[in-house]
Structures are given as structure tokens and as C-alpha cells.
Amino acid sequence: MTKLQLITKGFVKDNPTFVLLLGMCPTLATTTSAINGLSMGLATLFVLVLANMAISAVAPVVPDKVHIPVYIVIIATFVTLLQLLMQAFVPDIYATLGLFIPLIVVNCIVLGRAEAFANKNTVLDSALDGLGVGLGFTCSLTVLGIVREILGSGSVFGWKFISGDGMLAFVMAPGAFLALGYLMVLFNKFVAKK
Amino acid sequence: MAVQSNLKNMFVCLFGTCLVCSALLAGVYAMTKAPIDATNARLLKEAVGAVLPEGGELSDAQTLEVGGQPSEYYVLNQDGTPAAYAVKSTVVGFGGPLTLMVGVTADGTVYNTSVLSHSETPGLGAKCTTDEKFMAQWKGFNPAEKILKVKKDNGDVDAITASTITSRAYTLAVENAVNALKSIGGLNND
Numbered sequence: 001m002t003k004l005q006l007i008t009k010g011f012v013k014d015n016p017t018f019v020l021l022l023g024m025c026p027t028l029a030t031t032t033s034a035i036n037g038l039s040m041g042l043a044t045l046f047v048l049v050l051a052n053m054a055i056s057a058v059a060p061v062v063p064d065k066v067h068i069p070v071y072i073v074i075i076a077t078f079v080t081l082l083q084l085l086m087q088a089f090v091p092d093i094y095a096t097l098g099l100f101i102p103l104i105v106v107n108c109i110v111l112g113r114a115e116a117f118a119n120k121n122t123v124l125d126s127a128l129d130g131l132g133v134g135l136g137f138t139c140s141l142t143v144l145g146i147v148r149e150i151l152g153s154g155s156v157f158g159w160k161f162i163s164g165d166g167m168l169a170f171v172m173a174p175g176a177f178l179a180l181g182y183l184m185v186l187f188n189k190f191v192a193k194k
Numbered sequence: 195m196a197v198q199s200n201l202k203n204m205f206v207c208l209f210g211t212c213l214v215c216s217a218l219l220a221g222v223y224a225m226t227k228a229p230i231d232a233t234n235a236r237l238l239k240e241a242v243g244a245v246l247p248e249g250g251e252l253s254d255a256q257t258l259e260v261g262g263q264p265s266e267y268y269v270l271n272q273d274g275t276p277a278a279y280a281v282k283s284t285v286v287g288f289g290g291p292l293t294l295m296v297g298v299t300a301d302g303t304v305y306n307t308s309v310l311s312h313s314e315t316p317g318l319g320a321k322c323t324t325d326e327k328f329m330a331q332w333k334g335f336n337p338a339e340k341i342l343k344v345k346k347d348n349g350d351v352d353a354i355t356a357s358t359i360t361s362r363a364y365t366l367a368v369e370n371a372v373n374a375l376k377s378i379g380g381l382n383n384d
């Protein structure tokens with residue numbers, strides 16, 4: 001697999017949201033608007049790349065029986081770092097997403113990549129893999145956020161083009177499931193097919 | 195790939211990982227503490243300032259009980275006498291705790307209100323932070339002349355469309371704040 005493929009497979013073949021269906025909790029909870037989806041995606045991307053690199057670096061010396069606790073400690077450390085940095089330097093985004101940042105620790109995408117890829121590949125490959133999957137996740141969340149924001153609030157990235165309320169259900173949980181389901185159908189029909 | 199496990203290397207590995215991670219976190223915590231505190235102080239000052247008249251000296255936080263919960267308030271002194279109060283008031287909204295900063299002048303009139311934190315439904319209850327008509331009605335709301343209940347409950351508060359529960363909670367938070375000030379004898383209208 002070439003370096004480029006390591007990045008691109010996260011978008012289509014191993015797309016975490018539409019193909020692997022990993023990390024559904026933050027996906028459904030944070031995509032009420034395009035900007036929230038994008039921010040959550042970028043936060044996860046940050047953790048994924050750093051955690052993948054750290055884990056691939058330490059994996060050869062970690063005893064088998066304690067590898068999961070070690071990975072979780074490493075992931076949790078990066079998430080807490082991110083939380084502190086966001087709180088200090090981007091308090092506005094932190095105010096919206098703060099609640100969901102700690103949940104990145106238990107996001108199956110991060111531990112999933114650590115187990116499936118980072119612990120048997122080089123640091124560079126793991127970083128690229130994290131970047132690819134992270135970007136795939138970010139794009140999926142942004143698309144889902146855009147769809148829900150258009151239908152639910154009549155705006156895109158906060159720019160309102162229809163006055164009034166829109167279909168409020170799409171801002172709430174039921175709309176998240178509906179929008180995700182239809183996007184999954186479209187994605188698998190047109191993009192992911194062989 | 196992985197090393198064969200035994201008690202010693204498992205212990206050393208976990209201990210080492212935790213040590214390095216906590217050292218890293220302690221460093222970043224120390225580094226970010228100042229900006230985080232500065233941001234929180236600024237946000238609090240903005241929230242207090244937004245619900246009080248301009249001018250005068252603001253006191254430090256003081257404690258009182260609002261709606262049975264311990265909370266805090268700030269006194270705005272003008273010419274040595276308390277002119278207005280900002281009370282932090284927390285109630286249960288539709289989606290979780292709803293925390294308001296309620297500004298009340300010494301004659302018992304609500305000066306202004308603002309939402310400090312909430313977890314109301316986006317697009318419905320969350321409009322309590324953006325709906326101009328709903329927010330504007332609190333400016334100059336006099337609980338001595340008007341009833342602090344939503345119109346559905348025979349009061350004088352215009353609820354947000356489709357968000358009666360949030361509007362009720364908001365109203366209750368204002369009511370609790372006014373009552374708390376009354377109970378400490380801060381208002382001189384009765």
C-alpha cells in the first residue's frame with residue numbers, strides 16, 4: 001500500500017462514519033450544524049494522529065496483557081491535552097463542543113485504529129493512517145452537519161438563506177438518524193461501490 | 195510484535211506510561227491555567243456587566259441561597275449604596291440545568307437577564323439565548339406589577355413558541371433570583 005493510499009482509504013474504503021459505522025455517538029450528537037461537525041472532526045483528527053504515532057512508537061515494548069490500558073492512557077492524555085488547549089485558546093468552540101471532547105477517549109475509531117493499524121506499523125505510516133481516517137471522519141461529519149443545518153435551520157455554516165425555522169426535527173436526534181441513514185445509502189450506492 | 199508479559203514488565207510499563215502522561219498533563223495544565231482563568235473571569239465579568247446598569251463599583255462574589263440551592267451574587271454600589279444586584283440562578287430546564295445571570299435593581303425591577311449555560315434543544319429551547327422578543331421582555335420587568343409566570347399559566351411572560359418548558363424554567367429562575375434577593379433584604383420596595 002502506498003503512502004497516498006494510506007490517506008485516501010480513510011475517505012472511501014474505510015470511511016469511519018458511512019462504511020465502518022464507528023464513533024456513532026459523537027457523530028449523531030455534534031452534527032447539529034456544519035461548524036460543530038467540522039470542529040468535532042478536527043478535534044478527533046488531532047487525537048487520532050498523535051495517538052497513532054505514540055502508540056506505534058511504544059507498541060513493540062508494551063507487554064501483551066497490558067496493551068489496552070496503555071493505549072487508553074495514551075489516548076486519554078492526548079484528549080485531555082486537547083481539552084486544556086481548546087479551553088485556553090478557542091473558548092468559543094470549547095463552549096459548544098466541550099461536553100463531547102472527553103468522549104473522544106472512548107470513540108472506537110481511535111482505539112480501533114490503534115489496534116488494527118498503529119501497533120503493527122511504523123510511526124510515519126500510522127500518522128498517515130490517522131490523518132486519512134481523521135480527514136474522512138471530519139468530511140463525513142461536516143457533510144452530515146451541512147445537511148442537517150440546511151434542513152433544520154435553513155442555513156449553512158451559520159449563513160442563513162431561508163428565514164424562519166426549517167424542519168426542527170433535523171436539528172434533534174431523530175433527524176440525525178434519518179439524515180445519517182440516507183447519506184449512508186447514497187454513499188454506499190454511488191461512492192463506495194466496487 | 196508484543197513482548198511476553200510478566201508481572202515485572204507489566205508493572206514497569208504501566209507505571210512508566212502513567213508517569214510520562216501525568217508529567218505531560220501537569221506541564222500543559224500549568225501552561226494553560228493562566229489563559230483559562232483569564233477567559234473564565236472575562237466571561238463572568240461580561241455576563242455580570244450585561245445584566246447590570248453601567249457605572250458604579252462591583253463587589254466580589256457573595257453567597258446566598260437561590261431556590262434552595264447555594265449560589266452567588268454580586269452587588270453594584272453607586273455612591274456607597276447598593277443600586278443593583280446580579281444573581282446567578284440555576285433551575286432544571288428541558289434538557290438539563292439552565293443557569294441564568296439575573297440583574298435586579300434595588301427597587302425590585304429586573305434590569306436584564308442572560309444565559310450562562312444551558313442544554314436546551316437546539317432550534318427550540320435554545321432560542322432562549324437568541325429570541326429577541328423573549329429576551330427583550332425581561333428588561334424592566336417589574337414583578338410587583340406583572341406576574342412572573344408564562345401566559346399559559348395565567349402570567350405575563352411571553353413564552354418562546356413550542357418551548358413552554360424552557361420558558362417556564364427561565365421564568366422560575368428569574369423568580370427565584372428576585373425572591374432570594376428579597377429574603378436577604380436587598381430590595382427596598384416592600
